[in-house]
Amino acid sequence: MKVIIDNQSGFCFGVVYAINKAESILREQGHLYVLGDIVHNEQEVKRLTQMGMEVIDHGKFRQLHNTQVLIRAHGEPTETYKIAYENNIQLIDASCPVVLRLQNQIRQVYQQMKHQDGQVVIFGKSNHPEVVGLRSQTNYEAIVIQSIEDLDKIDFSRPVALFAQTTKNLKLFYQIVSEIGKRMKQTMGQEQVPFQYYDTICRQVSHRDRELQNFCKHKDVVLFVSGKKSSNGKMLYGVCKQVNPNTYFISSPEEIDFSWFSPDDTVGICGATSTPQWLMQKVKDHLKKKFYVE
Numbered sequence: 022m023k024v025i026i027d028n029q030s031g032f033c034f035g036v037v038y039a040i041n042k043a044e045s046i047l048r049e050q051g052h053l054y055v056l057g058d059i060v061h062n063e064q065e066v067k068r069l070t071q072m073g074m075e076v077i078d079h080g081k082f083r084q085l086h087n088t089q090v091l092i093r094a095h096g097e098p099t100e101t102y103k104i105a106y107e108n109n110i111q112l113i114d115a116s117c118p119v120v121l122r123l124q125n126q127i128r129q130v131y132q133q134m135k136h137q138d139g140q141v142v143i144f145g146k147s148n149h150p151e152v153v154g155l156r157s158q159t160n161y162e163a164i165v166i167q168s169i170e171d172l173d174k175i176d177f178s179r180p181v182a183l184f185a186q187t188t189k190n191l192k193l194f195y196q197i198v199s200e201i202g203k204r205m206k207q208t209m210g211q212e213q214v215p216f217q218y219y220d221t222i223c224r225q226v227s228h229r230d231r232e233l234q235n236f237c238k239h240k241d242v243v244l245f246v247s248g249k250k251s252s253n254g255k256m257l258y259g260v261c262k263q264v265n266p267n268t269y270f271i272s273s274p275e276e277i278d279f280s281w282f283s284p285d286d287t288v289g290i291c292g293a294t295s296t297p298q299w300l301m302q303k304v305k306d307h308l309k310k311k312f313y314v315e
């Protein structure tokens with residue numbers, strides 16, 4: 022059996038930044054609160070927990086005083102900064118710089134839209150932490166759409182500013198852009214209503230689509246490794262499955278069913294932007310227990 026790990030898969034720089042920050046504090050202090058899962062990968066969370074990381078939710082965060090808390094790559098809503106200030110919590114802000122920039126951009130456009138009676142629309146998953154943080158910049162007035170079916174939430178006779186959660190699918194984003202344009206024309210005829218769209222999809226993710234498509238093409242079986250909670254993982258798994266129907270989604274080596282393989286298969290191992298390289302290596306090692314791996 023030939024087993025190839027995709028060297029393009031693995032953490033994006035936003036996640037690397039947050040994990041490095043957490044690790045260096047844990048090495049020094051042996052304990053650190055992190056608000057929410059630092060990365061949507063159970064195995065990596067387990068590893069850091071063993072180093073002393075304590076994952077807390079927003080309920081627990083509100084009760085803390087005079088301590089340190091790390092904010093993960095997805096960013097946080099404005100209330101988190103307010104609570105930290107009131108409770109004398111030192112925030113170690115490991116929000117991804119790309120997400121922080123997007124938060125600022127949405128806040129500015131929201132102010133403009135208010136003057137024009139316009140609407141800020143975010144293409145994303147409504148309960149995703151990044152989207153919650155983005156909506157907070159608009160006083161939670163931004164409309165969240167997950168698909169074309171949700172477009173009825175928009176009033177097409179008023180101005181629209183469209184953004185995207187950083188991990189969304191690029192193709193779908195542009196389909197939404199074109200559909201909004203069409204519906205505005207249908208509603209308003211010749212009268213022009215401002216429509217601005219901002220392609221805020223992170224290229225660390227959107228380029229991975231194409232890279233993964235190439236990687237999956239000439240493999241007999243593909244193992245896609247990702248945490249079950251990762252939306253980026255689900256999306257990229259879909260990309261792989263489309264190119265190669267023999268693609269399996271696994272979160273840990275133990276989920277592998279050896280009946281998926283023949284001894285002379287070429288197997289590809291790849292993953293999401295939240296999948297650690299060490300986990301993909303463990304998956305390869307697991308295959309070695311059953312097959313002779315070249």
Ligand code: SF4
Nearest residue numbers: 033035117119187223
């Ligand atoms: S996917 Fe992009 S925006 Fe999201 S954390 Fe990674 S680098 Fe940042």
